[in-house]
Amino acid sequence: MFRIGEFSKLTQVSIRMLRYYDDIGILKPAKINNKNGYRMYSVEQTKVLSKIIFLRDIGFSTEEISHALKHWDSESLKKEFKRKEEVIKEAISVEEQKLKKLREAMSEIDDSKDFNYNVVIKSIPFYNVICLRKIVPNYFSEGELWHLLCEHIEKENLNIKDSNHSFAIYHDNEYKENDVDIEVCIVTEENGIEKDGVTFRKTDAFDLVGSTMVYGPYENISGAYKSFVNWLDENNQYEISGMSMQVCHKGPWNEEDPKNYLTEIQIPIKIK
Structure with missing residues (x-):
């Protein structure tokens, strides 16, 4: 048996942590001396302490450590480690996005960059489209809608090619962090069975649309919307009159390098 101070030195864990x-109940002393109240630890407890330190170092909370110690078998550990792996990967993704934004900000400061997107006014006709509209977790989930729509086209053997004009319509009246209402559309004169949310319809025509081209990765799109705010302020005879649309002229299906992506933002407007 070892006193707490001795156990601390041998295990390289502070008395405070012990x-x-x-x-919190995850490593009780093997014995407490009734005469002087000293905490006493056994040799066998070094193995338990090693497990605690290992779990702590890979990000387990004290509650998770307590659960893992009580279920220290291969199947339970694999399940817990897999769950923690997903949590860590998500945290890394979030931090990588922060790092990317930080580096972009530093680059703009160094180069005195101020991205401006040229807005032009045009009209767009109505289109006959095959479309799929769903509420999805976030804007990045739009790709899943395109996948489902293309899967339907292939399954129903419709004569619709990748080169057909396509666009997405965002039906929310505000920017949303989650539960986003998105409709993906492909222009076609084909018709077929409507099922699994896939429909055929005619889109609206617009006499006036503010349009701007976004070059590069999809992260640049937010800057285009901000530029549109400035454009509306300078051209205050106009106001927004409809849902925004995105036309992807170049994307992952026909361009390997995100730097070469080309996305058109279209926002219906009207004279006040």
Whole structure:
């Protein structure tokens, strides 16, 4: 048996942490001396402590550590490690996005960049389209809608090619962090069975549309919308009159390098 100080030196874990582990119940002393109240630890407890340190270092909370210690078998551990892997991957993704934005900000400061997107006014006709509209978790889920629509086209053996004009319509009246209402459309004169949310319809025509081209990865799109705010402020005789649309002229299906993506933002407008 070892006193807490001795156990601390041998395991390289501070007395403060050993007392904390005792308080929360994941590593109780093997024995407490009735005469002087000293916490006493056994050799066998070094193995338990090693497990605690390992789990702590890979991001397990004290509650998760307690659960893992009680279920220390291969199947339970694999399940817990897989769950923690997904949590860590998500955290890494979030931090990578922060790092990317930070680097872009530093680049703009260094180069005194101020991205401006040229807005032009045009009209767009109505289109006969095959479309799929769903509420999806976020804007990045739009790709799944395109996948489902193309899968339907292939399954129903419709004569619609990848080269057909396509676009997405965003039906929410505001920017949303989640539960986004998106409709993906492909222009076609084909008709067929409507099922699984896939429909055929005629889109609206617009006499006036503010249009701007976005070159490069999809992360640049937010900057285009901000430029459109400035354009409306400078051209205050116009106001927004409909849902925004995105036409992807070049994307992952026909361009390997995101730097060469080409996306057109279309926002219906009207004279006040």
